[in-house]
Amino acid sequence: MNPPIDSTPRDATPRLAFEPELLLAALDVRLLLLDVDGVLTPGDLLYGAQGEELKRFSTLDGHGLKLLMSAGIEPVVISGRDSPALRARSAELGLQHSVLGSGAKLPAAQSLLDQLELGWEQVAIIGDDWPDLALIARAGFSAAPPQSHAEVLARVSHITRAPAGLGAVREVCDLLLMARGAYAALLQDALDGKPHTPPPDSTKAGRPHDAISGTLAEPGAVLPSSR
Template structure:
């Protein structure tokens, strides 16, 4: 078995959790309550605005570098949301979708992947069917109790405040990608590294 602690001493996950999160090739994300804090801001013209966290955005970019496809399935749609996803290079997204499991299955088919290669992070009832079907499910700290009950892991971070990044980091560690990606920015993970 791979010595995960030697590779990433800053991120210490239980080995059984990392084993459960291995082999992931696609990660499904909700938007409201996962990539945002769940709050909705409305302009005078009625446009919906959302606040995104740059830590989460970096996590999504790192997944792509590691060959893990991020897929967004959300019940809402807005121009700012589409702009944010475009800026992150996310090309697999479904907007205005209440029934998320069929949308996820369509993406799996398109990517020639299975639920056994899928992870999901969600915070509320509309996310539950995808979370339940995925091989690995995660929920933010402030998720609804039912989402937490289905999750294999609950992040210490809240939605919109780094929960998606924590999910991404876990997948990167489990897949053996974290240390190599860290080295690409000139940092070599070692036992003396600090957070």
């Protein structure tokens, strides 16, 4: 017979904090655009003996993206590169949208917003280099890992403390969850040993009622990359 589980509530006061102006800037975010190399990964390009591209992802970032989806904010991978490793990781996380192998990110992102009937003020972006600048210049909230290019660092709303591929994305996820007012409840669930599930008024596929759902577009072909 299993012993009873101690159900005494644990202190869910967040130990993490962000500046009020950052939370205010992220208040309306419904969509998070994610670059891959130098954001979701440390930025190294690794190739196997057969020429296959290898990528290293952080489980810390991955859990943050799942928490984000449970709170009704949709992550979208938008990358100039395409690879089986990236597709496998996106599928594993349950990401509903992706733009891969797109040399021009702005038209792809604008098409995404048009389809989902969202404005740029509802978009957050985390990027690290010049291909992300057009998105950073338009998004309501923007962030970059600390090793990003100087022109990016000078233009974003927030520079993460954590490095790329090692928690930078999780830091942005935590910030967006706090801005949305979902962080404390999710933290309480974790302390109580409950899975992070959508609220009771959620609908199909276990997604919150106000989450964006559907397929953005078929991933593009692999294009030459300068990175």
